[in-house]
Amino acid sequence: MAKKEFYPMDFDYDNEGNILIYGKTTSNEKILIIDDSVKPYFYVLENGNKAKEIENIRIKEENKIYRVSKTEIVNKRYYDKEIKAVKVYVDHHRDINHIRKKLRDSDLAETDIRYIKRYLTEKRIDPLVLSEAEGEIIEDTDEGISIQGEVKQKSSEFLKNPRILAFDIEVYGDFSGHQKHKQDPIIMISFKGEEFNKVITWKKINAPYVETVKNEKELLEKFVEVIQKYNPDYITGYFTDGFDFPYIKLRADELDVKMDLGIDKSLLIIKKEKTGFTSAKIKGIPHLDMYRFVSRIMGGGLRIDTFNLNTVAREILGEKKLDFDLGDISEVWDSGDIKELAEYNLRDSDLAYKLCRELLPNLNELSKLVGMPIYDVCRATYGSLVENYLIKKAKDYNEIIPNRPKYDAITERRNETYEGAFVMEPKPGFYDKIVVYDFKSIYPSIIVTKNISPSSLNSSKGNKTPEVEIKGKKRHYYFDTKETFIPKVVKELILKRNDIKKQLKEKKDSALSGRSYALKTVANAIYGYLGFFGSRYHSMECAASITAWARYYIQDVIKKAQKEKFEVIYSDTDSIAIFMNKKTKKESLDFLEKVNKNLPGIMELELENFYDYGLFVSKKGEESSGAKKKYALIDSKGEIKIIGFETVRGDWSLIARETQKKVIEIILKENSFEKALNYARKVIKELNEGRVDMKKLIIRNQLKMDLEKYKQIGPHVAVAKQMRERGVNIREGSMINYIVCSGKGLIRDRSKIPKEARDYDKDYYINNQVIPCVEKIFEIKRYTKQDLLSKEQSKLGDF
DNA sequence: GAGCATCGGGG
DNA sequence: GTGTACGATGCTC
Numbered sequence: 001m002a003k004k005e006f007y008p009m010d011f012d013y014d015n016e017g018n019i020l021i022y023g024k025t026t027s028n029e030k031i032l033i034i035d036d037s038v039k040p041y042f043y044v045l046e047n048g049n050k051a052k053e054i055e056n057i058r059i060k061e062e063n064k065i066y067r068v069s070k071t072e073i074v075n076k077r078y079y080d081k082e083i084k085a086v087k088v089y090v091d092h093h094r095d096i097n098h099i100r101k102k103l104r105d106s107d108l109a110e111t112d113i114r115y116i117k118r119y120l121t122e123k124r125i126d127p128l129v130l131s132e133a134e135g136e137i138i139e140d141t142d143e144g145i146s147i148q149g150e151v152k153q154k155s156s157e158f159l160k161n162p163r164i165l166a167f168d169i170e171v172y173g174d175f176s177g178h179q180k181h182k183q184d185p186i187i188m189i190s191f192k193g194e195e196f197n198k199v200i201t202w203k204k205i206n207a208p209y210v211e212t213v214k215n216e217k218e219l220l221e222k223f224v225e226v227i228q229k230y231n232p233d234y235i236t237g238y239f240t241d242g243f244d245f246p247y248i249k250l251r252a253d254e255l256d257v258k259m260d261l262g263i264d265k266s267l268l269i270i271k272k273e274k275t276g277f278t279s280a281k282i283k284g285i286p287h288l289d290m291y292r293f294v295s296r297i298m299g300g301g302l303r304i305d306t307f308n309l310n311t312v313a314r315e316i317l318g319e320k321k322l323d324f325d326l327g328d329i330s331e332v333w334d335s336g337d338i339k340e341l342a343e344y345n346l347r348d349s350d351l352a353y354k355l356c357r358e359l360l361p362n363l364n365e366l367s368k369l370v371g372m373p374i375y376d377v378c379r380a381t382y383g384s385l386v387e388n389y390l391i392k393k394a395k396d397y398n399e400i401i402p403n404r405p406k407y408d409a410i411t412e413r414r415n416e417t418y419e420g421a422f423v424m425e426p427k428p429g430f431y432d433k434i435v436v437y438d439f440k441s442i443y444p445s446i447i448v449t450k451n452i453s454p455s456s457l458n459s460s461k462g463n464k465t466p467e468v469e470i471k472g473k474k475r476h477y478y479f480d481t482k483e484t485f486i487p488k489v490v491k492e493l494i495l496k497r498n499d500i501k502k503q504l505k506e507k508k509d510s511a512l513s514g515r516s517y518a519l520k521t522v523a524n525a526i527y528g529y530l531g532f533f534g535s536r537y538h539s540m541e542c543a544a545s546i547t548a549w550a551r552y553y554i555q556d557v558i559k560k561a562q563k564e565k566f567e568v569i570y571s572d573t574d575s576i577a578i579f580m581n582k583k584t585k586k587e588s589l590d591f592l593e594k595v596n597k598n599l600p601g602i603m604e605l606e607l608e609n610f611y612d613y614g615l616f617v618s619k620k621g622e623e624s625s626g627a628k629k630k631y632a633l634i635d636s637k638g639e640i641k642i643i644g645f646e647t648v649r650g651d652w653s654l655i656a657r658e659t660q661k662k663v664i665e666i667i668l669k670e671n672s673f674e675k676a677l678n679y680a681r682k683v684i685k686e687l688n689e690g691r692v693d694m695k696k697l698i699i700r701n702q703l704k705m706d707l708e709k710y711k712q713i714g715p716h717v718a719v720a721k722q723m724r725e726r727g728v729n730i731r732e733g734s735m736i737n738y739i740v741c742s743g744k745g746l747i748r749d750r751s752k753i754p755k756e757a758r759d760y761d762k763d764y765y766i767n768n769q770v771i772p773c774v775e776k777i778f779e780i781k782r783y784t785k786q787d788l789l790s791k792e793q794s795k796l797g798d799f
Numbered sequence: 800g801a802g803c804a805t806c807g808g809g810g
Numbered sequence: 811g812t813g814t815a816c817g818a819t820g821c822t823c
Contacts, residue, residue, distance in 0.1 A: 093812070114812050171810045184810085243809035274812060308808065326810060381815065555801050
């Protein structure tokens with residue numbers, strides 16, 4: 001018998017029903033544990049009378065016999081009710097799907113828990129954290145050690161300084177027209193690890209980190225060699241699930257190169273999902289495609305509307321890709337001068353590497369918290385995070401987890417609607433002295449405080465909700481006050497996070513902030529899970545009651561504020577912005593305290609910030625009503641918060657976006673509409689005089705379908721046609737850049753490829769780009785379009 | 800405005 | 811098959 005401490009990194013199971021755990025020992029060896037100690041099972045919701053009958057189930061299918069190995073009558077809880085159930089064991093996990101056919105669907109539970117999840121839950125093992133294997137050593141070589149035995153969790157500590165290896169490929173071709181993977185070769189691959197920079201290519205260049213090989217085939221062979229030699233704990237990249245790995249696989253198959261990257265020398269696996277998306281898996285080495293994690297899970301918290309590497313790296317790391325036009329990649333390659341390309345290639349790996357290092361604490365903590373392998377967490381949806389967490393917690397509470405809904409139920413649920421959050425229409429204006437409050441974790445707090453869950457929903461007793469609207473019908477619901485599974489779980493998450501936040505106040509720590517992030521993410525996702533059509537605990541009544549309570553409490557604060565003569569400017573979901581007028585900071589803090597004294601349970605209103613100035617504009621086309629979710633604020637440190645303005649959107653010309661941003665800045669920082677007006681006039685004047693840099697006039701639009709299919713010819717479609725005439729390969733998805741030039745007739749007839757544009761249509765850029773971006777702001781002080789167009793300088797102007 | 804289709808990331 | 815994306819956006823009718 002041997003004992004080994006190790007970190008479990010990746011999980012799998014074999015045909016015999018053994019769980020396979022790939023990990024790394026505390027002495028940095030690779031380890032494989034083969035564990036057959038967890039027997040698969042499911043539940044039949046039945047009081048035990050039929051246990052014997054169930055035990056005798058035999059199913060013969062295609063020469064195979066599936067049988068129940070054992071049944072037990074157990075005391076469990078189901079939707080918080082004490083019940084007796086039959087626990088049905090089978091020999092192999094896959095047998096469950098055969099056995100269940102003999103039983104009524106409505107009597108089944110936990111037939112759809114994945115085997116790895118069952119194993120982790122039964123053993124109370126969290127992925128990635130220090131564990132101990134005990135058993136027989138069945139292999140011990142330089143490559144690593146294999147143990148057949150059992151696993152126990154030892155602590156909550158993660159592998160320190162994991163070896164991360166990032167990579168990125170470059171492909172020859174013009175990227176227009178349809179994909180031609182069979183012909184376009186991979187010309188370059190870069191790697192980034194710890195103190196490890198490498199570019200492999202098959203053309204000679206002089207750079208310290210470049211290795212030149214003979215051809216593409218050798219490049220791919222080298223790719224495998226580098227990975228094997230570096231021996232990473234994680235492989236990472238950006239969109240490597242969707243592009244790099246699938247493309248490598250394709251070329252490797254074509255050139256007869258074995259992608260035996262797995263720890264057991266197994267081949268790279270490319271899984272195709274029904275929707276066309278792919279995932280790349282390597283046995284034993286978790287592959288983390290940072291794009292998938294960022295776009296699905298992290299994305300919500302970022303203020304970006306596209307998840308390309310450049311934008312994401314800028315937002316998370318404050319770093320950018322190198323400026324290199326990939327449209328020229330084939331010319332550059334053919335010219336032989338590929339140094340710049342190599343640098344570009346290496347930078348992309350570098351960014352992916354840094355993103356992985358930066359976000360690994362979040363991935364680690366989520367993986368540990370919800371009990372899901374890190375590979376899956378990286379590709380998870382909020383729904384699966386919550387589901388995995390609830391399955392894990394169900395063990396502690398002796399709860400049986402209901403099965404997932406069937407297709408018909410999902411279809412029906414998809415059509416249900418309920419009333420969401422309260423958003424107040426702001427009174428357009430420029431305000432000074434603003435205080436913003438927000439409810440701390442409003443939805444989780446309501447779930448806990450009002451004990452909202454499917455099992456506490458009662459038709460006549462308990463806490464009565466405010467009026468709830470589902471599918472247009474209004475009524476009240478009641479929730480029992482006796483604490484149930486879901487509110488308990490949410491409360492635990494909130495309390496744990498409060499504790500972590502206290503610790504974080506004392507010292508900054510990336511592992512702790514990862515933990516706080518994980519707790520917050522799962523807690524916040526539970527409300528959505530109750531309303532989600534694919535949920536095991538779907539309840540429109542619950543989801544709608546939660547939003548109804550949130551509307552009630554936020555409106556209650558608004559009323560109380562108004563009663564105390566505070567002027568409420570704006571409110572959205574959980575936050576409320578107040579114009580303090582003659583009130584002092586102290587008075588607004590006193591008000592906050594008073595509100596909190598009257599809030600029930602764990603509900604809490606917090607001070608978000610004091611702001612010196614704020615800008616709220618009116619809706620398009622209307623002057624009197626304010627635009628929701630569109631405002632700008634500045635705090636005493638001069639930090640500006642711009643929400644919802646076009647400033648950040650890519651489909652406006654730079655001149656329009658820049659002008660808007662600058663106008664907002666001048667107003668907030670210098671508190672002067674006059675100055676801002678003069679700035680806008682200056683821009684308009686420059687436009688009029690033809691002095692604006694053509695680069696700032698480029699408008700970008702994407703072709704959303706094949707060029708031939710368009711019936712409505714917009715400017716970008718017209719320009720796309722011109723580009724095609726010039727021999728540029730245009731296809732759906734192509735980004736079309738254009739400039740609207742001067743002349744008569746339709747806009748589309750005057751739109752040109754930027755390189756060919758000699759002048760621009762002044763009126764168009766003034767009236768259709770710049771003015772629409774700023775006129776709503778100036779409307780606040782009753783300045784009109786005419787004021788913007790007037791050539792006269794404003795009295796106080798200093799331009 | 801419903802209903803349907805496609806996109807996203809990458810090169 | 812161990813279970814499978816999904817939410818947003820834009821086009822057509």
